[in-house]
Amino acid sequence: KNQVEQSPQSLIILEGKNCTLQCNYTVSPFSNLRWYKQDTGRGPVSLTIMTFSENTKSNGRYTATLDADTKQSSLHITASQLSDSASYICVVSDRGSTLGRLYFGRGTQLTVWP
């Protein structure tokens, strides 16, 4: 069964600290993996999209890694800011059909305290 699991479910860190969010998936055949940031009451916003051949991709203070062999991804946030408080959603796409399908994780709720 194709699934996307994220951990931890929630995380609290102090401003200025780094943190890493995890995403494990069983989706096959794999097409790409995306990370989205969703502020409270807003729609998700794309951070990165990674294909099978990409190991690392950065977007400012956000760095995503992908290990397609172990089917794991991580999102590392450097020097956290209060504005990083949000839900981070991992999404994996398959290529098992013409259009493909997206599998959404339940998200990690990150809270950054001053």
Added chain:
Amino acid sequence: NAGVTQTPKFQVLKTGQSMTLQCAQDMNHEYMSWYRQDPGMGLRLIHYSVGAGITDQGEVPNGYNVSRSTTEDFPLRLLSAAPSQTSVYFCASSYGGFHANTGELFFGEGSRLTVL
């Protein structure tokens, strides 16, 4: 810089009422989709469209209808609202399909629906 625009932002319905959630995008994207987001669950696909005149069902289509008469608009209709349809609804558009590397989703700000 409008992107994806959803209206209304909030709506309260009584059981059995019908309504339409509006979605418009100005990025000339062929692919559009509707999702619902419920507490403790990942986003779930309701319906999607790969172009004007072409729609198809997603994961949870029951109780919802869609149409795509233009590239820009993709309304979602609730035929007879039920309390189980209380949720936050997101419309999204993308240049490419779900599997494509150009399939980055651009989401609207959401429509929060409560059915009493």
